[in-house]
Amino acid sequence: MNELPEGIERQGMDVDIVCVGFGPAAGGFLTTLSRAMMNDDGTPAIESRTMPGMPPQVMCYERADDVAFGVSGVVTRARGIRATFPDLNPGEIPLTAPVKDEKVIYLLDPHGASRRSGMLKLADKTLGLLKPVLGVKDHAYELPYIPPFLRKHDGLLLSIGQFNQWVGGQVMGSGLVQVWPGTPVTKPLVEKDTVVGVQLTDQGVDKTGAPGAGFMPGMEIRAPLTVVADGPIGPVGRQLDEHFGMPEGHHQRDWAVGMKMVVDLPEGCELEPGTVLHTLGYPEPEIFGFLYVYPGNVASMGIFVPSWFDNPVRTSYRYLQHWMLHPYLWKHLEGGTLRSWGAKSIQEAGRRGEPHLVGDGYARIGEGSGSTNVLTNSGVDEAWTTGTQLAEAVIELLKEGKDFSRENLEATYVKRRRESWVEEEGRIAEHARDGFQKGFIRGLIGTALAGMTRGKLNLACTAPRPHERIPSIEEYYKGRIPPGEIAAIRKECVRKGLSLHDALMERAGWPEIPLDGQLLMSHQDALLVGGKVQAMEGYADHVVFIYPHLCERCGTKTCVEICSAQAITMNPEGDVPLFDREKCVHCGACIWSCSEGREDDPEHGNIEFRAGAGGLHSAEN
């Protein structure tokens, strides 16, 4: 919305620092910053440039309805978090426990429905033959050794929702930082390549963004420093990438969607608090899983569906249900009850997906800045640490009266980051996952090589763009479902507005899910009971299919299949899928699951993910 209706002006406000997004990175930033803003005698230790005599005016805008509505399955060594809170008592934060027992489990396929390579089938057969010797039971093999780079033995299990709430309470309790939930940010304000603030999202508009009743243009918040912490799919970070480009050789082509549940385990469940289970091999070899046990007989569990899983009907929800039903896990879960559910995208390119960390007037922190480590499977602590590093740099610059130029931010924030463990470990992990681009076993070997040699050896390769590797449905099911039958299934599903995965998976041998309405429930029930999804009215659609002709030629509609919330659906009356804003959980999986590359921007698919309000409404994910 650049042109406003006659008589309506876009209001503005000047502050010292504007922060976009409230997650672990912003938590680390605001915690560290707020501690340094006042002297013990109540006078400002640092003075505001916009309100002289006052401490710096710091605003943070969060899209979700509350600071607690994040998603992550967190097992972390918590080095950065503990550095900020040296006396941290896990007992103070609900759903937190020290790690006690870690296992990595290879899951065999009890149904024979997954797509496994010849080599994997051979490995499975060998395990079957050596079953008594290796202790294979419940169709699972507990690995006797966990490589050091994966271990979290001195770490913590957290709920990101509860942790964010705990941090948010302290930050806001300081009275020095304003965190505004339910306030999405549309775009950065860029003037002559300097970021001068952000623009909040227009309200009172129709789904196309056209002003309607109660139209309220989003304010312009101008600040000498804009801190971009809006995660991997945040519109502000993505627009900065578009404007400034990525550093030479960097790209964000590796993604995954993590889908999780928080579950009340059945009475008598033998899993102890602090237990960490990591799985691989099932429901498809490319899908990894986790189960962490909190105090109070509660567990957090889920799966990761990566962008290099070449299944065009890659439904996370259905696969999550099959994963839970695996005999090795179901023996612990049967009789459990869903408490919470959620999903989010993970930027798995890690350091190789690092954008320009700073520029004149802005700095990037957290996952969107490439801090996630895909070798150690850790992101929250890294994000937190980048936030604290920026805060230390900002305090230094403010105290010295220096401005937030690229040069000054490079000399303070980037320097700190480059000299830290986040950078050192990020470099080791840089090519760790490359092998998965060419197969599951090659991926495991590449990861092990990189991990055991601290990155000196790996199976490096250049990842194709996500849309370049999505095959047609016919290719994927070649030899299992004839093309004619796929055509008939597709026709029927489009007519009913349904996604294809249920019909195709069942045809390919996956058993039906025995819904119990308690833990195994329909996708929409999980959304409502677990995700408690909300969406305020008066906002435009934030998922936009840019060029209709690209949707028209698309035969896979992977965006429909992967949609974590069934918010994107088949359109019985056309080829451009339908989008229901009120269901969207803002996971962003559609961005990297579009199989049609744009002609004017081949790096990206045909879906634009803009700023939007609402989404998940559960504080336990």
Place this chain on the structure above:
Amino acid sequence: MSNGYHIVVCAGIVPDPLQTLEPVQTPQGWGLKNEMMLPAVLDPWASHALYEAANLAKNAPGSKVTLVSVAPKAKLQQVMMTLAQKVPFELVAADAPAGGFTDANDVAAVLAEAIQAIPDLDMANLLLFGGWESASRGAGATMQILGEMLGITEQFQGVDEITVTAEGKLQILERIEGGRHQVSECAGAPVVLGWATGNLPEPKNNPQVGMQNMRTVMPSLQKARPAALSGEDLNYAGIEVPKATRETRIEKNMSADEIAQEIVAWIKG
């Protein structure tokens, strides 16, 4: 204030009802498990009262709205961040639990003390608004007790609408059984109005209003002192969270009409 009302809205906060709520015994008595980690919202009944107050103040020049809240200080700040975007008000806060286990009489006493301490309180033009009931506990007694403590005899409960007549009288619609309203008229302030849902929609978030409001809200929050809620005279024989029942059944061969008919039959019993 001679030409307007001083509308004092009493509004507590409650845990976001969509979260998992578990009553537990604490050393201080009953509370909710992890209460301080649950997102909170303004008590929905009181929210309606606040929106009605803001609307009335807008249409009655010279009026002002003061929000008086007895709630945990740390959680109140979060709620205010959202609420301050919707309507303008001044805040008076007292720090106390909000799990729904406090004694209505104790809360009313704290509210009465806080209201009487408002520096420019105009008793002659006081409209005392609040929720008819509370989302955390449906006793619905606090506003009535508070009115009595402040010596306000004109009280209306279950209010859905207030209109100021041309003569300056107040015409009030109170809910009665059968989905109907009782229409009352009183000469004017002071009066207690316990609101039901009112007729106004929830105002949209306006960050600009929010930024202005927070300038006064933040200092008020910092001034909030612990409220004296002893709870000594109150015992709970049993505690139970209302159960949400959800039945899932998969029907692959029923038409939308058939499903609709079944739902209608179920509703009719």
